[in-house]
Amino acid sequence: MAEHKQFRAIRGVRDILPPETALWNRVEEIAREVFARFNFQEIRLPIFEQTELFARSVGADTDIISKEMYTFADPPETYLEYIQKCLREMGHDGYRKFAEENPDRLRKEIEERGEVKLVSLRPEATASVVRAYIEHGMQVLPGPLKLYYMGPMFRRERPQKGRYRQFYQIGAEVLGRGVSFAADAEVIAMLMTFFEMCGLRDHTLYINSIGCNDQDCRPAYLARLRTELLKVKNKLGPDSQRRIETNPLRVFDSKLPEEQEIIDKLPHIAGQLCAACRLDYDGLKNVLSMRGIKFQENWRLVRGLDYYTQTTFEVTTPGAGAQNAICGGGRYDGLVELIGGPKFSEIKGVGFAIGEDRLIEAVKDSGKLEGIHPLEVYVAWFGNTSEKAQEVARLLRRSGFGVEIPVEEQKLKKSLSIASMKGAKYAVIIGEDEVASGKLTVKRLADGDQKKLSEPELVGYLKSDRRP
């Protein structure tokens, strides 16, 4: 006999169950509605892509790429042996130690050899959207192109509330030649409309500008930042120390409590933007104010990747606890070129990704939104009425109501109690008396109100009694 074994979901990964799924569906439905009103169209993307796509676009010196991706080889059976072979030939043994000390080198080595293809589960979707945009030549479509997506993402992070290894994002991107602060404002306006329709009230929008790659803008600032960071280098942790060289802006991302005071004293980029970036940032703030969108400036808000330019933004809610960011976004003028080559270089983009798991928690806290609950009518039949009961159920379903009908006869009392437990709004009671008289009894379960109605009257009553 097989060994008795109980399976559980993998650490950091969870099931989302009813009735909560009803709320997820409602939120996704609102997203589709709102995005359609802003003329965004859905794009459905693969769950896995070449590892190099993410490494290039998200950036090698990020936690996501250096340690959080689920990567495997194609064909898969070669992977472990192949890694071991590579390590031996590179003069190392022991995978874990090597991987910790050289986050990105093994991947590069394997890619350079070109014998085995590496693929990863997607940790985010912007890279895929841009890849698809280039692959399908969408730059010839009347621009700008406005796309949205929703679905699971995968990052091997330390699991905790609001932080999972499979989590869900709802995101949108605008790609085209004319993308500037006006497009940023439009995207932010759509985002805020969406949150409002989800019933959120206490969320805060933070914005910043991280400048451009012109010599007198971000590069000049980064040189100054590096100098300041070197002065305090030995007070920083190993990640920040390394980033002084590789990507100093990312030091602002640090969540280490002991680094915060030091970071707060570093020079702000806002004071060092070039004239064009300053104009763009002022433009964004003006348009947001004009549209009545409240925001706060946060100079530490960097999406510290090379391809991000100018606008960055984030939305937080108090409900989400320590993991309080429910959305991150920004402009990425360099990304298309980075992935697709110089001929697309004039194409710019702006977008955001909402963390749906955290959004749902915030929506629950606000209590303003109800999930879509399909069950409206429970057909409580007893005696020799099965045929009539089936006919009524068919009629009600055809008229658009969610109906449950027990397959076997049940005592009325039992039917009514199951109907309440399942959250039905009405019970339609069908006994032999009802069949004989042609009048069915309908009971509103919330207050017990009871009526006797013919079938057409029943449909009319249920429709008129429905909440708007």
Ligand code: ATP
């Ligand atoms: P954080 O600073 O919280 O790690 P992030 O900067 O890594 O967020 P982004 O890559 O900008 O996040 O993703 C956008 C949104 O996706 C985040 O604001 C968050 O709501 C959500 N998110 C990111 N990682 C996770 C995760 N592991 N579990 C649940 N939601 C996540």
Ligand code: MG
């Ligand atoms: Mg993160």
